Amino acid sequence: MLDAVEWYNKSVEYKSNHNVVYSCKYHVVWCPKYRRKVLVNGVDIRLKKLIEEICGEYHIDIIEMEIMPDHIHLLMEVDPQFGIHKAVKLIKGRTSRVLRQEYGWLRSRLPSLWTNSYFVSTVGGAPLSVIKKYIENQKNV
Template sequence: MQKFKSNKNVVYSCKYHVIFCPKYRRPVLVNAIASRLKELLAQIAIDIKVEIIEMEIMPDHVHLLVEVDPQFGIHRVVKRFKGATSRYLRLEFPELKSRLPTLWTNSYFVSTVGGAPLEAVKMYIQNQKET
C-alpha cells in the first residue's frame, strides 16, 4: 500500500533521486567532511520539511532519495541543500576554500521514483471514459 502525505491543499507522493557533485568533481567529500555533510543535510531537511528516505555521500558526489511537497518544489530543496551546506562546510573546513572556488557545481541530476509504471498510468488515463 502506498503512503501519501498531505498539506492544506495537496495529497501527494513525490519522491526524487537527486545527485549533485562538488565543483570539478573533486573527491573532497571524505572523512569528517562527509560526516558533517550528512548531519547538515538531515538538519536542513527537518527545517524545510523534506523527508530524506536514503542518503549516501561518495567522495565526489551525493545521492539523496527524498520526498518533497510539490508546492515547495524539488528545485528549491536542492538549492537550499547546496547553498546551506556550502556555506557551513566552507566555514568549518577552510581547506575547501583553498581547493575550490565554490563547493558545488551549478547542475544536478533529478529523477522521479516510485508510483505506478508509466504505461499503467497512461492506460488508466486512456480508459477513464470506459469505466
C-alpha cells in the first residue's frame, strides 16, 4: 500500500522546462477599478479571448476561467521561472490597453481598467502534514 507521500507523487502531473520540474497552479482573482460591473455586453467575451491569446503566447496553461461582471477568476499553471506576478501583470496590462482601445466607454468611465491589486493562492499541493512527513523522513532514505 502507498504511503501518503508516494500517493501524492504519483497523483500529481509535473511539467518541466530546461532546469525545473514543477507543478505550480494558482487561483487568481482581480477586479475592475472601483469594482464596477463593466465586464458585460461583449467585453467579457473579448476579455476571455485576449486572456487565452496572451496565455498561449507565454505557455501559461489555463485550467479554468470565469468572467463575472465585476471580477475575474483564473485558475492557471505558470512556469516558476516566469513567475505568477509577471504573468498577472502581463495579462492585466495588455487586456486593459486593448479593451480600452476597443471599447471607448471604458476609457470615459474609468481612469484605468483594473485595480492595482489582485488575489493569488496556490492550489493542488499536498497537505502540509504530508510535506512535513516527507522532509522529516529524508535522513531515513
